[in-house]
Every structure is written in structure tokens, then in C-alpha cells.
Amino acid sequence: FSMFLRFLMVFLVSFTIRRKNLPIPTLHSSFADMALKGHSHLTFEKNEHAAKDFGNIHHFMPSAVLHPKSVSDISSTIKYIFEMGTTSELTVAARGSGHSLAGQAQAYRGVVINMKSLREPEMSFHTGELPYVDVSAGELWINILHESLKRGLAPKSWTDYLHLTVGGTLSNAGISGQAFRHGPQINNVYELQVVTGKGDVLTCSEEQNTDLFYGVLGGLGQFGIITRARIALETAPKMVKWIRVLYSDFSIFSKDQEHLISSDTSFDYIEGFAIINRTGLLNKWRSSFNAKDPLQASQFNSEGRILYCLEVAKYFNPGNSDLVDQNIDTLLSELNYIKCTLFLSEVSYVDFLERVHLSEIKLREKGLWEVPHPWLNLLIPRSGIHEFAQEVFGNILADTSNGPVLIYPVNKSSWRNRTSMVTPDEDIFYLVAFLSSAIPSSKGKDGLEHILMRNEKILRFCERSLVGVKQYLAHYGTQEEWKAHFGTHWEVFSQRKSTYDPLSILAPGQNIFRKAT
Ligand code: FAD
Numbered sequence: 141f142s143m144f145l146r147f148l149m150v151f152l153v154s155f156t157i158r159r160k161n162l163p164i165p166t167l168h169s170s171f172a173d174m175a176l177k178g179h180s181h182l183t184f185e186k187n188e189h190a191a192k193d194f195g196n197i198h199h200f201m202p203s204a205v206l207h208p209k210s211v212s213d214i215s216s217t218i219k220y221i222f223e224m225g226t227t228s229e230l231t232v233a234a235r236g237s238g239h240s241l242a243g244q245a246q247a248y249r250g251v252v253i254n255m256k257s258l259r260e261p262e263m264s265f266h267t268g269e270l271p272y273v274d275v276s277a278g279e280l281w282i283n284i285l286h287e288s289l290k291r292g293l294a295p296k297s298w299t300d301y302l303h304l305t306v307g308g309t310l311s312n313a314g315i316s317g318q319a320f321r322h323g324p325q326i327n328n329v330y331e332l333q334v335v336t337g338k339g340d341v342l343t344c345s346e347e348q349n350t351d352l353f354y355g356v357l358g359g360l361g362q363f364g365i366i367t368r369a370r371i372a373l374e375t376a377p378k379m380v381k382w383i384r385v386l387y388s389d390f391s392i393f394s395k396d397q398e399h400l401i402s403s404d405t406s407f408d409y410i411e412g413f414a415i416i417n418r419t420g421l422l423n424k425w426r427s428s429f430n431a432k433d434p435l436q437a438s439q440f441n442s443e444g445r446i447l448y449c450l451e452v453a454k455y456f457n458p459g460n461s462d463l464v465d466q467n468i469d470t471l472l473s474e475l476n477y478i479k480c481t482l483f484l485s486e487v488s489y490v491d492f493l494e495r496v497h498l499s500e501i502k503l504r505e506k507g508l509w510e511v512p513h514p515w516l517n518l519l520i521p522r523s524g525i526h527e528f529a530q531e532v533f534g535n536i537l538a539d540t541s542n543g544p545v546l547i548y549p550v551n552k553s554s555w556r557n558r559t560s561m562v563t564p565d566e567d568i569f570y571l572v573a574f575l576s577s578a579i580p581s582s583k584g585k586d587g588l589e590h591i592l593m594r595n596e597k598i599l600r601f602c603e604r605s606l607v608g609v610k611q612y613l614a615h616y617g618t619q620e621e622w623k624a625h626f627g628t629h630w631e632v633f634s635q636r637k638s639t640y641d642p643l644s645i646l647a648p649g650q651n652i653f654r655k656a657t
Contacts (some may be wrong), residue, residue: 150244161201169577181207183258196512197588198243200649202224202250203230207257211333211341211367211398218365219339221251226656233646234365236278236305238413241515242615244360245308245487246649253365254433255307256280261368263287277307277366284371285493294376294489297322298445300411301496301544303612307366311647313358314559315446315550315571317409317453323554326357326561328372334364337641341367355636356501358561361647363640367534377408377455380492381468382485384429385477386415386447390529391617393448396475397549398522398568400452406471409453414533414545422481429483429541436480446533448547450477453492511590512578516595517612518571522549524606528572540585542576562629564608571612574598615651622652 170302182204191199208214220245221230231250238245246252254277263284264274271293275284281295282302288294299309309331314325322328331345342364343556344353347378386597387393393412400406415421421442422431452471456464473480491498520528529547537545549570553561562570574595584645602609616622623630635652637644644653 143195156422159329177585181209181213183207183250187252189238191395192238193241193243193245193288194239194513195241195243195515196510197241197514198246198649200243200246200248202247202252206253208253209257210260211258211638213333214258214367215310215335215339215341215363217253217339217605218335218337218645219252222338222643224436226643229655229657230645231655232365232645233647233649234277234307236308236360237280237303239301239304239308240649241513243646243649244613244615248648252649254278254367255305258367258489265291265293265373267291267293272370273373275306276366276529277310277332277369278303281306281309281539282352282494282497288373289376289490293373295325295328295371296374297328298493299325301500302493303497303500306369306371306492308356310369311359311361315412315612317451317548319554319571320410320548320550321406321408321554323556324561326559327359327554327556329369330372331370332364332366333368336364337643337645345370351636352640354556354558355560355633355640356556359557359564359636360650361654362560362561362650362651363636363646365646377489378457378486379455379461380409380454380489381454381464382492383407383452383472384425384431384483385450385472385475386442386481387450387477388447390448391445391526392476394525394529394549394570396450396477399415399474400471401549401551401568405467407452408455409451411451411546411548413449413451414537414541414547415442415447415449415534416537416541416545417444417446421447422483425483429437429485431480432482432484432613433480437483440480442477446538450475450572455489461468466553483530510576511580514576514578514588514591514595515613516574516576516598517614518572518598518602519564519610519612520602520606521566521608522568522570523566524602524609525549525570527605528602531601532572532598536594536601541574542586542591543579544573544575546571546573546575548657560629560633561612562626564610566608573612617651619652 184204190199190205206217231247233245233247234253235245235253236255258276258278261274266272280303297318299314300316311323333343335341342349398410400410422437454464454468549568552567570607576591578591579586626633644655
């Protein structure tokens with residue numbers, strides 16, 4: 141039987157390789173050996189999904205996909221490839237949800253590890269003064285939310301969309317409207333289990349294997365595959381008061397945002413977005429928000445204007461709604477928004493956190509979810525934000541934008557400063573996210589080429605006129621560009637690479653290091 145299985149594997153692999161026109165090195169027999177040594181969770185066929193991501197622009201076909209059932213499936217695969225040394229070209233990419241934008245979770249002719257199939261450890265909760273949950277890194281944040289809520293708990297810091305894996309967001313940062321207070325998700329982790337590029341399984345935290353711990357957080361998958369994470373929890377609220385107000389003046393808008401993030405007794409969530417030349421805006425809001433002053437709001441005309449929306453939320457439980465209303469009134473009275481544009485809504489905590497998923501459902505119905513997403517995410521130092529807004533919103537984007545443009549400040553003091561993530565070197569910086577969708581066949585303003593050119597214009601302006609701007613979820617073509625991205629942090633980053641993944645096996649799709657062969 142084992143002879144038959146071996147023959148079948150060799151046949152399948154060489155068939156796959158021929159079909160995809162890949163070179164035929166020793167790859168097929170190696171993989172067949174691996175499969176026979178117990179790696180029966182490798183697939184060689186129908187792996188096209190692993191060559192796709194949310195960006196829908198870069199597609200690199202892997203040779204195989206591993207569907208690990210245990211951490212040792214991952215460590216023995218990596219160890220096996222590591223021991224082949226420079227004789228093998230094989231690389232390994234962990235794939236969480238595959239919501240990357242530019243092939244970061246792909247591995248051309250390599251092995252993609254489907255982290256969602258890793259079901260160990262089972263989610264386990266620890267209550268007490270500092271509650272936390274231990275989860276598999278392939279777990280989706282939405283599942284963690286639902287399980288935590290059964291115990292009256294929830295993670296503190298989120299992304300705007302929860303159908304992403306723990307390993308995927310911790311490899312970047314995980315930033316949303318709670319980050320001004322709690323820092324990004326990489327701040328709210330106590331411990332990790334990591335499989336390094338040599339196949340070693342290590343536990344790391346602020347006390348143990350500290351360098352690896354900080355390296356992996358925001359480490360773009362370069363130093364190890366996160367297999368388990370211990371995530372900080374807090375008491376969960378049941379409900380959310382969700383508020384939007386508009387500004388026509390960027391200076392007043394950003395002054396108010398900065399005022400709000402400076403206070404400990406502020407809102408629980410603070411974001412904002414730019415609105416460029418949109419008609420009927422407030423009418424659209426009416427399906428989910430109530431205008432405080434419906435008559436005045438109905439007369440407000442958003443057409444042909446650049447507006448800025450401050451979006452804030454206050455958590456509450458049914459018993460303390462009135463008290464929270466008073467608190468909100470006080471906070472709002474300190475702001476200078478256009479008075480008739482106050483819109484309020486009350487939703488459950490889950491519905492609030494699932495807001496982008498609700499949009500996903502609608503966009504999927506219209507066939508507008510699986511389109512190219514040429515997103516551009518920037519971290520702009522406070523000192524440059526006004527010049528940035530003037531040029532980008534007033535000039536480069538003056539005609540149209542192809543999706544939401546988020547803009548909100550965070551406090552650097554609430555971010556861990558030893559992680560791999562690089563941020564601008566100022567106390568306050570802004571996340572600006574151009575979340576564009578392209579219409580696949582369009583050659584016009586909605587087309588991919590036009591949006592990519594516009595992104596390029598924005599980047600060139602930042603390079604030319606501003607100091608200290610960093611890209612978030614970046615993708616560069618050369619190592620030189622990565623060096624510039626990391627700046628003074630490059631030495632530590634590359635040192636960590638040679639310590640934990642000396643052959644550059646991991647996360648080749650980030651395009652930072654090339655495997656030595
Ligand atoms: P993948 O795309 O699968 O992987 C991302 C990178 O991490 C790859 O290099 C991969 O190899 C590596 N990786 C994956 N799993 C592991 C692991 N276990 N160990 C080590 N490396 C690993 N980001 C924010 O910060 N804030 C937001 O509000 C936000 N909103 C978003 C909304 C949408 C609709 C989308 C599509 C993305 C959003 N993102 C946001 C970006 C998102 O956080 C990143 O794209 C993230 O990487 C997605 O997680 P994933 O599980 O899909 O990762």
C-alpha cells in the first residue's frame with residue numbers, strides 16, 4: 141500500500157508541475173517523501189485560491205498547500221525545507237484569511253500554509269483581574285468575539301473588519317478606532333507561540349524570548365509563523381452609541397479629533413473619513429442613523445464639496461444609557477462640527493464591530509467585492525497632515541475617490557515601541573487609508589490603472605514634500621525601498637531575519653528578502 145501511495149504522490153506532483161509549466165527539480169520526490177512521512181495534509185491540486193488575495197492584483201501559484209492539523213505539521217514542514225538548505229528553492233508563506241493586498245501571503249512555487257485549518261489549541265479563556273484568551277493563530281477575530289462575549293468579555297483593540305486571522309493582523313499591526321487608547325492589536329498580546337524559519341517551536345513574551353516576541357509583532361511574517369496567541373480581554377459592553385458629524389474645514393476637523401484622543405474620558409472609538417464630491421450623502425445615512433435635527437439635516441447639501449466626517453462611538457449597557465447620553469452631550473459640546481449634521485444610532489456591540497462585514501454582504505450581492513483593491517495606507521506625521529490634506533483632498537483627489545478614505549489620529553505613546561512595526565517619529569500621527577475598489581474592465585477613473593497612478597501621485601507628493609511618512613501594509617519592489625521604509629530600524633530587522641530565518645524561507649510575498657539558493 142505504501143509503495144502505491146508513494147507512486148501516486150510522485151505521479152500527482154510531477155503531473156502538477158508539468159501542467160503548471162514549472163521546472164522539475166527534486167521537488168516532487170521531496171514532497172512525496174514528506175507526504176509519506178506523515179505530512180498527509182499537503183495538497184498539490186486545486187490550489188488556485190492560494191494564489192489569490194483581497195487585493196486581487198498579484199497572483200503567484202504555489203507548488204503545494206499545507207493544511208496543518210497540528211503545530212508539529214508546520215514545524216516539521218519548515219524543518220524539512222530548512223534542512224534541504226540552499227539546494228532547494230522552496231519558500232513558505234502562512235496564509236491567514238488571504239486579505240492581503242499585494243501577494244504578501246503567497247509563495248510562488250513554494251508551500252502555502254493554510255492557517256485556518258490549524259485548530260489547536262482550542263480557544264481557552266482565563267478570567268480574573270487580567271483576563272485573556274489563548275487562540276490558534278488561524279482563528280478569525282469574529283469567532284473570538286462571539287466566544288468571548290459568552291463570558292462577558294471581548295478583546296480591547298480591533299480592526300474595522302473581523303474576518304481576518306489573528307496571525308495575519310498581528311504580523312502587521314491591527315489598527316482601528318480603539319488604537320488611540322489601547323494601541324493596535326500588537327499591543328494587546330501577552331504571549332505567542334512561534335515556529336521559526338528553522339522549524340523550532342518557541343514560546344515568547346515580554347519576559348521570554350523577548351527579541352522574537354517583539355520581532356514577530358508587526359514582523360510581516362519574516363521571523364516565524366505564529367501558531368498561538370494570548371490576547372488581552374476586557375469586560376465587554378452590550379451596546380454602542382454610534383455618532384457621525386460633518387465638517388467642511390479640515391483644520392477644525394483634525395483639531396477636534398486630536399482634542400478627543402488626548403482625553404482619558406473621551407469616546408471609546410474615534411475615526412473619521414473624507415468625503416469627496418458625494419451627492420445625497422445624508423440621505424444614505426438615514427437608513428442606519430437618525431438626524432438629531434431632521435429638518436435642518438434635510439436641507440444640508442453635500443454636493444461638490446469636500447467634507448470630513450468625524451465618527452465616534454461610546455460603549456454602554458442598557459442600565460446606564462442616560463448617563464452615557466449626558467457624557468456624550470458634554471463631549472460633543474466641546475466640538476465645532478456643522479451643527480445640523482449630527483447623526484446618531486444605537487446598535488449592539490457585535491453589529492458595530494461587524495459594520496464592514498454588513499457592507500461586504502451588500503457588495504457581494506452586487507458582484508463588487510471580488511474586484512481589484514488597489515488600497516493605499518499611509519501613516520502621516522501630525523506636522524504634515526494639513527499640507528497632506530490640502531494637496532491630496534483638494535487637488536489629487538479633487539474629482540473623485542473610488543471608495544472610503546479614512547483619516548484619524550492616534551497617540552504614539554500608547555503603542556509598544558519595540559515591535560517590528562515602523563511608525564512616524566512624532567507623538568501623534570494619522571492613519572490615512574484610501575480603500576479603493578477598481579472596476580475590472582474600466583479604462584476610466586474607476587479603472588485599476590487610473591487608481592494606481594493616483595496612488596503613485598500621492599506617494600510622490602509625500603516623498604517630495606513631507607518628512608517621515610510611512611506606508612502601512614506596504615508592498616515594495618526592491619530591498620532598497622524596504623531599507624528606506626525601516627530607516628534606522630533596518631539593522632535590527634535584518635539581524636532578526638538572520639537569527640530566526642537565516643535561509644529566508646518565510647513570507648516571500650513580502651518581497652523583503654530572497655531565499656539563498
Ligand atoms: P493574510 O493576508 O493571510 O497574511 C498577511 C501576512 O501575514 C502575510 O505575509 C502572511 O504570510 C502573514 N501571516 C499570516 N498568518 C500568519 C501567521 N500565523 N504567522 C506569521 N505570519 C502570518 N488592517 C488594519 O490594521 N485595520 C483595519 O481596520 C483593517 N481593515 C481591513 C478591512 C478589510 C476589508 C480588509 C480586506 C483588510 C483590512 N485590514 C485592516 C488589513 C488586514 O489587517 C491585513 O491585510 C491582514 O494581513 C489580513 O489578515 P489575514 O488573516 O487575511 O492575513
